[in-house]
Amino acid sequence: MTALAQPNLPASQASAHDARFMRLAMNLGARHLGHTWPNPSVGAVVVREDGAGPIILTQGITQPGGRPHAERIALEQAGAAARGGTLYVSLEPCSHHGRTPPCVDAILAAGVNRVVTALEDPDPRVRGRGHDLLRARGIDVVTDVLSSEARRVHRGHxxxxxxxxxxxxxxxxxxxxxxxxxxxxxxxxxxxxxxxxxxxxxxxxxxxxxxxxxxxxxxxxxxxxxxxxxxxxxxxxxxxxxxxxxxxxxxxxxxxxxxxxxxxxxxxxxxxxxxxxxxxxxxxxxxxxxxxxxxxxxxxxxxxxxxxxxxxxxxxxxxxxxxxxxxxxxxxxxxxxxxxxxxxxxxxxxxxxxxxxxxxxxxxxxxxxxxxxxxxxx
The missing domain is CATH 3.40.430.10 (Dihydrofolate Reductase, subunit A)
Known part of the structure; x- marks a missing residue:
């Protein structure tokens, strides 16, 4: 089943571009498999619309050793241009304080309007809380885009x-x-x-x-x-x-x-x-x-x-x-x-x-x- 046909999306219906950009995010994350343990290797892409359609602003991959996280890298590189855009990320953004602040805080500060993820993070410190916090602040959240492929990439985590x-x-x-x-x-x-x-x-x-x-x-x-x-x-x-x-x-x-x-x-x-x-x-x-x-x-x-x-x-x-x-x-x-x-x-x-x-x-x-x-x- 493709992302466009999934019946269980809890937020806005997936756009015609969501599978394309999510696949890019997962391929980015797959590049650092083996490098980021104990953290998962996540990929992130910041996209915004212009007159000719969506354009990719920046990309991020979780760095060796597990930090910084992919979302923070992509958003920091995009800067003010991320405002009003869409963030694609292959795993639910973290919502807890570890060695670094939560990625949810960075997403809220960046001012994106929409976040598209492939999977809810099963880590009990997150497990849907990242999605809920973003929705509570008015961000349009779409989940489960290419979830089967994402489970393969994130099998270790x-x-x-x-x-x-x-x-x-x-x-x-x-x-x-x-x-x-x-x-x-x-x-x-x-x-x-x-x-x-x-x-x-x-x-x-x-x-x-x-x-x-x-x-x-x-x-x-x-x-x-x-x-x-x-x-x-x-x-x-x-x-x-x-x-x-x-x-x-x-x-x-x-x-x-x-x-x-x-x-x-x-x-x-x-x-x-x-x-x-x-x-x-x-x-x-x-x-x-x-x-x-x-x-x-x-x-x-x-x-x-x-x-x-x-x-x-x-x-x-x-x-x-x-x-x-x-x-x-x-x-x-x-x-x-x-x-x-x-x-x-x-x-x-x-x-x-x-x-x-x-x-x-x-x-x-x-x-x-x-x-x-x-x-x-x-």
Whole structure:
């Protein structure tokens, strides 16, 4: 359903231009995904009418670290020209005092006549209050324009607020025969260059990249974004119940340059934790289950408390299966190679297959000879 046909708009009917400018605001916000945690990455556009129709005055994106907010940037750049115009913003403006004053105050001071948003913010400090305050001051407020697309962009923020954990995207590569790795020997290289570039772009939009300690021991990965022109590096996270991560591995050796967190159990050796901490690694304690392995829900909650909203998991079939069984997967990226290779570890197992069956498939993509299928929680 398009914005023009939505029956549940609580204010003035959406104009013929609202979907166009809202899509621009969401695309702007999507540029800084992975950069703004613990805050959502929001886009804002200030538009006003002239004799020939609406013109874009200014644009704003939430800045790295989460401040300043997109609305404030766009309105400050517009200055007096914003008066009488329309502000498009991909999430309800904040109405509470944090480190900065509420965006609602900046909107009222700017003198815009109309505010169009995509989503109500589920944060209990806001949750409709921003919209209500604007309406109470006579501003025409239109909501839910392109809301489905906005939920995808803001999935991390929504999941952290409503579920108390980051949104989890699971990436798994497999051969045509469904093989994702080897139980021993050298790492199995499955995907081609084009798919690898696509994965690095996905990494750049995450707050953190997650693997299990088994991947660290088998592959000694670096888990960085390696694309020309992209300098942002997500946090690297290892789930390691017993602190088996070697102090000589590449993640630890580069911990001073790229934030590296290891989530371990309360029972893990203190001496091992001290050695890792001395080398620049952040060690986080979480609960264990009855099997002696990390309680994945508690581990994810610990990441949320530290501000993470979007986690990109590249930990292989075992961690993928455990996350699926724990119902912690919000999006799955399944990449199938166009060739077979000599491996013996099956990729999609029963728990993940069941999770995929409950998800909504998006249109598949081709990356060179590899097929990328994306599924998301309905």
């Amino acid at each position: 929504i999941t952290r607020v409503t579920r108390g954990r980051p949104a989890v995207t699971l990436k798994l590569a497999q051969t045509r025969a469904g093989i994702s790795g080897r139980s021993a020997g050298p790492r199995l290289l499955i995907t081609g260059e084009s798919a690898n570039r696509r994965v690095h772009l996905m990494r750049s939009h995450a707050d953190a990249i997650l693997v299990g300690v088994g991947t660290v021991l088998a592959d000694d990965p670096l888990l960085t974004v390696r694309l020309p022109g992209l300098v942002h590096q997500p946090v690297r996270v290892v789930f390691d119940s017993h602190l088996r991560t070697p102090t000589t591995c590449r993640l630890v050796a580069s911990a001073d340059a790229v934030p590296t967190w290891i989530v371990t159990s309360a029972e893990a050796p203190d001496e091992a934790a001290r050695r890792l901490s001395d080398l620049g690694v952040t060690v986080i304690r979480a609960r264990c289950g009855s099997d002696g392995q990390l309680d994945l829900a508690d581990a994810m909650a610990s990441l949320s408390r530290r501000g993470l909203t979007r986690v990109f998991c590249e930990g292989g079939p075992s961690l993928a299966e455990a996350l699926a069984v724990a119902d912690l997967v919000d999006e799955c990226v399944l990449i199938t190679s166009d060739h077979d290779a000599d491996g013996d570890v099956r990729g999609v197992r029963l728990g993940l297959a069941a999770a995929l069956a409950r998800m909504v498939p998006l249109l598949p993509e081709q990356a060179g000879g590899d097929r990328i299928e994306i599924y998301e929680r309905g």
